Amino acid sequence: MTEQATGAHHPQPRPRSGGQQSAPVEHVTGAQSLIRSLEEVGADTVFGIPGGTILPAYDPMMDSTRIRHILVRHEQGAGHAATGYAQATGKVGICMATSGPGATNLVTPIADANMDSVPLVAITGQVASAAIGTDAFQEADIVGITMPITKHSFLVTKAEDIPRIIAQAFHIASTGRPGPVLVDIPKDILQAKTTFSWPPVMDLPGYRPVTKPHAKQIREAAKLITSAKRPVLYVGGGVIKAGATAELKVLAELTGAPVTTTLMALGAFPDSHPLHVGMPGMHGSVTAVTALQKADLIVALGARFDDRVTGKLDSFAPYAKIVHADIDPAEIGKNRAADVPIVGDAREVIADLIQAVQKEHSEGHQGDYTAWWKDLSRWRETYPLGYDLPDNGSLSPQQVIERIGQLAPEGTIFTAGVGQHQMWAAHFIEYDKPATWLNSGGAGTMGYAVPAAMGAKAGTPDRTVWAIDGDGCFQMTNQELTTCALNNIPIKVAIINNGALGMVRQWQTLFYNQRYSNTVLHSGPDDVNPDARGTRVPDFVKLSEAMGCHAIRCESPDDLDKVIEEANSINDRPVVVDFVVHEDAMVWPMVAAGTSNDEILAARDVRPDFGDNEDD
Numbered sequence: 009m010t011e012q013a014t015g016a017h018h019p020q021p022r023p024r025s026g027g028q029q030s031a032p033v034e035h036v037t038g039a040q041s042l043i044r045s046l047e048e049v050g051a052d053t054v055f056g057i058p059g060g061t062i063l064p065a066y067d068p069m070m071d072s073t074r075i076r077h078i079l080v081r082h083e084q085g086a087g088h089a090a091t092g093y094a095q096a097t098g099k100v101g102i103c104m105a106t107s108g109p110g111a112t113n114l115v116t117p118i119a120d121a122n123m124d125s126v127p128l129v130a131i132t133g134q135v136a137s138a139a140i141g142t143d144a145f146q147e148a149d150i151v152g153i154t155m156p157i158t159k160h161s162f163l164v165t166k167a168e169d170i171p172r173i174i175a176q177a178f179h180i181a182s183t184g185r186p187g188p189v190l191v192d193i194p195k196d197i198l199q200a201k202t203t204f205s206w207p208p209v210m211d212l213p214g215y216r217p218v219t220k221p222h223a224k225q226i227r228e229a230a231k232l233i234t235s236a237k238r239p240v241l242y243v244g245g246g247v248i249k250a251g252a253t254a255e256l257k258v259l260a261e262l263t264g265a266p267v268t269t270t271l272m273a274l275g276a277f278p279d280s281h282p283l284h285v286g287m288p289g290m291h292g293s294v295t296a297v298t299a300l301q302k303a304d305l306i307v308a309l310g311a312r313f314d315d316r317v318t319g320k321l322d323s324f325a326p327y328a329k330i331v332h333a334d335i336d337p338a339e340i341g342k343n344r345a346a347d348v349p350i351v352g353d354a355r356e357v358i359a360d361l362i363q364a365v366q367k368e369h370s371e372g373h374q375g376d377y378t379a380w381w382k383d384l385s386r387w388r389e390t391y392p393l394g395y396d397l398p399d400n401g402s403l404s405p406q407q408v409i410e411r412i413g414q415l416a417p418e419g420t421i422f423t424a425g426v427g428q429h430q431m432w433a434a435h436f437i438e439y440d441k442p443a444t445w446l447n448s449g450g451a452g453t454m455g456y457a458v459p460a461a462m463g464a465k466a467g468t469p470d471r472t473v474w475a476i477d478g479d480g481c482f483q484m485t486n487q488e489l490t491t492c493a494l495n496n497i498p499i500k501v502a503i504i505n506n507g508a509l510g511m512v513r514q515w516q517t518l519f520y521n522q523r524y525s526n527t528v529l530h531s532g533p534d535d536v537n538p539d540a541r542g543t544r545v546p547d548f549v550k551l552s553e554a555m556g557c558h559a560i561r562c563e564s565p566d567d568l569d570k571v572i573e574e575a576n577s578i579n580d581r582p583v584v585v586d587f588v589v590h591e592d593a594m595v596w597p598m599v600a601a602g603t604s605n606d607e608i609l610a611a612r613d614v615r616p617d618f619g620d621n622e623d624d
Contacts, residue, residue: 033205038167039064039198042131045174047074048206051102053093053466054078055086059106060146062133064198078466078495081487083110085459087117088485091126092460095446096421097467098251100127100181107133108146111192112153116453118188119157123450124272125249127186129177130154136196137165151192159187164194167202175208184217185336186249217335221352221360228348229307229331230364234373236305238327238380239265242288242317245272245449246310246335248442250354253277256309259362262369264377266384268296270311272449275439285384286393289317290599291431294391294616295384297597297605302383302618303328310334310354313343314450323604333357387618391597391610393435398590402541403565405504405589406432409476412502413437415572420472421464423447425457425481428510431595433476455484461499462492472500472576479505479529479543486551492582493556500575501552501584505542506591507531514594518612542588552584561586 036044042065046054054077058066069077080086083105090101101121105111111132121128135144151161160180162173170193177189233239241263247256253276260267260277266285267277277284286293288300300306300317306328311317313332318324321343332339332346333354340349350357368374395406409432413422422437424430424447439445446464448456461475482503492499504510507530516524529543541563552559558578562571562585575583596611610616 033203036204038170038200038202040068041170041202041204043068043072044204045171049178051075054102054104055080055089056104057083059110061107061135061195080491083113084116085485085488087114088456088459089463090128091121092446092463093467094126096443096464100129100178102129104131107135108148111150112148118154120448120451120453121188122157125186127181128188129181130190132192134192134194137194154190158190161190163192164197167197167200172208176210176212218351219353219356221350221357225348225350226360226364230368232305233263233365234368234375238303239305240299240303241265241267242306242308242311243269243273243276244311246354247276252355252358253442255355255358259358262365266299271434274445275442278440279438280440287434291595293393294597294610295387297608298387300325301605305329307331312339319599319605320603391616403587403589405593406436408587409433410436411568412572417472423457423461423475425477426452426454427478428595429476429478429504454481458485459488462488462497465497465499475499475501477501477503478510479503480509489555489557489582498579499582503548503586505586505588507542508591548586557582557584559584563588
């Protein structure tokens with residue numbers, strides 16, 4: 009899931025590095041310099057909430073004709089909205105908060121963006137310089153707090169540095185392996201008199217991301233691809249970040265190798281393509297998980313061999329040589345040693361691999377994967393993704409999500425929270441285009457879906473945006489529906505309401521003897537109706553209507569299509585649909601945490617039989 013720069017698609021204006029003619033110098037405050045700098049780097053949307061220390065920046069922002077500020081209801085919403093905006097548009101997302109609790113409320117979305125390599129700039133106010141370190145009112149060392157979860161952090165100490173630091177922050181966030189950058193500005197620096205000119209001279213002597221891969225490593229990789237019998241292209245989110253999806257399709261079709269796309273890479277390669285064998289990992293398809301286990305060569309492109317993909321690491325892909333290409337050299341060999349390490353941007357790596365494989369083909373070295381595809385096809389036919397409809401006639405959560413995907417307008421963007429609904433949305437919606445699936449992959453942040461959908465819709469107003477959320481996740485950040493209603497951001501939200509923290513309940517079912525400790529959402533300890541289906545307190549329909557949304561409840565499969573079509577037809581306000589679904593549905597396939605991928609279950613108590621002759 010390591011991810012790379014999208015600047016090729018949405019380039020940020022690049023500041024000069026010396027030798028260019030400067031623009032006329034203007035006399036401004038630090039706050040005016042900040043807003044002017046944001047305008048010059050191409051910022052058009054900021055998600056935030058004002059407060060005492062950041063207030064000086066909000067005054068000149070009121071006069072900006074180039075920046076739209078969206079007033080969120082919670083700083084966590086600002087951070088996730090900025091992430092959704094960045095993932096949907098390829099541009100840098102921007103969030104803004106005041107010092108102390110405002111800044112610390114950004115910690116979760118910053119950590120989330122860091123795990124998923126999302127280009128984000130978080131701007132925070134800080135107490136006046138003289139008060140730093142005195143435990144002043146609303147003081148928090150946000151630079152220190154976020155240092156482990158940012159790509160870089162700045163504490164601005166002089167007002168004249170603001171243009172340079174903003175330019176550097178956007179450059180660092182959007183190049184190399186993207187990630188979040190924090191800019192913390194004391195109140196007195198925002199109020200100080202200074203000068204503004206653009207472009208500034210950047211000063212980043214130690215920051216030189218390698219984008220061009222080494223030719224020798226490319227040749228070695230091509231030789232391995234054409235000599236392998238059971239290769240797999242293991243594709244991570246870096247391919248989407250690098251804008252390399254077209255090149256990936258060419259490489260896959262040139263080699264004929266199977267492709268598996270991680271949770272962060274769904275849409276990097278069309279789900280509908282015959283070479284696609286599904287998503288790998290703990291809840292991946294049987295074919296994808298097994299292909300990696302049986303492979304003799306894994307070509308990892310912008311992926312990081314995380315634990316959810318590998319299962320028990322020392323048993324992962326025991327027969328495979330590894331080609332690992334990544335923009336971040338720290339990822340290569342971190343979890344699995346690479347036989348051929350390649351440092352570079354995924355787009356350049358794949359483009360060079362195409363030429364190298366073509367050269368191998370011209371010299372008569374063509375891979376023969378006939379026997380491999382025979383095995384893959386048999387697994388795909390024997391263990392397809394599927395689900396059973398409930399015997400009691402209630403709604404199946406998988407069917408709900410599948411129909412939302414099938415009835416969605418062309419180009420719809422889907423966001424998801426974390427848990428069962430996230431996995432079902434990964435499995436039962438077809439993703440054929442990049443940047444149509446946004447989720448919290450690395451951090452697994454409950455509450456991501458609604459604000460991320462808000463950010464995605466703000467950045468791509470002409471696209472339909474559906475948030476697939478659980479009744480647990482929804483209760484963490486649903487207040488941003490008010491933000492959507494008041495700012496003409498008409499997202500659509502599907503609450504998969506099973507009355508429980510579904511994924512945790514699934515683990516309790518499987519591993520804790522069905523002892524459901526504190527995972528039931530629909531009833532309290534003294535509830536007189538503990539058998540009621542779905543969460544009813546709060547009433548999601550009434551709650552959503554109170555926040556300015558159109559709201560519908562759906563409890564019967566007979567109403568499913570009608571309700572989804574009604575939601576799709578309303579585009580003048582947010583729409584929330586409370587789908588009350590069967591509570592015992594589980595996510596399959598599954599590899600239990602800490603076990604080998606060889607122990608994958610296709611369904612409960614169903615272990616796939618791969619035969620005895622396939623470990624050769």
